[in-house]
Amino acid sequence: MKKIKIALVGQPNVGKSLLINALCKANMKVGNFSGVTIEKASAKTFYKNYEFEVIDLPGTYSLDGYSEEEKITRHFLNQNDYDVIVNVLDATNLERNLILSAELLSLNKKMLLALNMCDEAKKEGIELDTSILSQEFQSQVVEISAKTKENLELLLQKIIILFESKFIPRSQFYTPLCEKTPEKEDLLYFINELSKKIITHKKEERNLTKKIDALLIHKFFGLPIFLFLMWLLFQLTFSLG
Numbered sequence: 005m006k007k008i009k010i011a012l013v014g015q016p017n018v019g020k021s022l023l024i025n026a027l028c029k030a031n032m033k034v035g036n037f038s039g040v041t042i043e044k045a046s047a048k049t050f051y052k053n054y055e056f057e058v059i060d061l062p063g064t065y066s067l068d069g070y071s072e073e074e075k076i077t078r079h080f081l082n083q084n085d086y087d088v089i090v091n092v093l094d095a096t097n098l099e100r101n102l103i104l105s106a107e108l109l110s111l112n113k114k115m116l117l118a119l120n121m122c123d124e125a126k127k128e129g130i131e132l133d134t135s136i137l138s139q140e141f142q143s144q145v146v147e148i149s150a151k152t153k154e155n156l157e158l159l160l161q162k163i164i165i166l167f168e169s170k171f172i173p174r175s176q177f178y179t180p181l182c183e184k185t186p187e188k189e190d191l192l193y194f195i196n197e198l199s200k201k202i203i204t205h206k207k208e209e210r211n212l213t214k215k216i217d218a219l220l221i222h223k224f225f226g227l228p229i230f231l232f233l234m235w236l237l238f239q240l241t242f243s244l245g
Contacts, residue, residue: 007055008167011081013108014092015101016063019120021045023092023150024060027160051160054167059086067107081111088166089115090159095125095132095147099199105141106191109173114166115143118159122147133204140198142173 014020028047045060061080062073069075081089091108093101098119108115119125119132134145144162148155 005050005053005055006167007057008088008163009086010056010058010163011086011089012058012060012092013077013081013089013104014063015065015094015104018063018092018094018101019150020060020063020092023118023120023148024058026150026153026156027056028058049160051157052164054160054164056160056163058090064104066104067110081108081113084113087114088163089113090118090163091115092118092120095119095122096128096130098132098202099195102195102199103191106195109141109143112172114169114172115141116159116162116166117141117143117145119145119147120150123149123152123154131204133202136198136201 012020012024024045024047028049047058047060049056049058059080061077064071064074064077066074067078067081080086089108089111091105093105105117117137119134125132132147134147138145144166146155146159146162148159150156
């Protein structure tokens with residue numbers, strides 16, 4: 005049986021902990037990173053002829069940050085004691101998350117982008133062109149939902165393919181762990197322009213139920229509408245009686 009060691013990386017509140025629980029169920033081991041009190045969560049799961057060890061790294065906004073969590077994540081990734089990076093992103097807030105993704109690409113390691121909360125994105129009317137994202141980052145992109153467990157088996161399949169592949173993406177726009185680093189403003193501009201291409205549609209229309217709810221709790225119209233409905237109900241009661 006082959007073993008795949010996965011570094012689970014993402015910004016805070018993208019659903020990494022929920023994902024590792026969904027993938028590995030109750031097979032969770034909790035400890036601390038060496039020399040610090042920050043919790044280290046790892047778990048194992050099995051799929052086909054592979055054993056997956058998933059290490060949930062502390063949520064970090066950037067690889068060049070100075071918080072304890074960011075230092076731990078950066079140190080772990082520099083040790084190269086893993087096979088694949090699974091970068092978890094919030095599909096409802098993609099632009100902000102892509103900054104870390106661009107930095108991770110500079111490590112020149114096998115990396116997969118897991119767009120979590122895709123179910124929430126759909127509810128908000130957000131449609132993402134993952135083909136453009138995959139092309140720009142030279143990485144596989146999987147839309148998942150750790151909450152509903154949507155596409156988790158597909159995620160494991162893509163990890164296996166990536167693990168067995170010899171291809172490693174090369175960063176062409178950002179290298180935070182090297183001396184020659186473009187200005188941060190250039191990275192932000194790149195991510196902003198890329199996001200405009202990826203987020204192809206955002207539906208602003210709300211369904212009928214939400215429109216009615218908004219009207220009923222409106223600061224000015226809510227009470228008059230409520231009183232009118234009560235009067236109408238009163239009239240109907242006596243008319244039918």
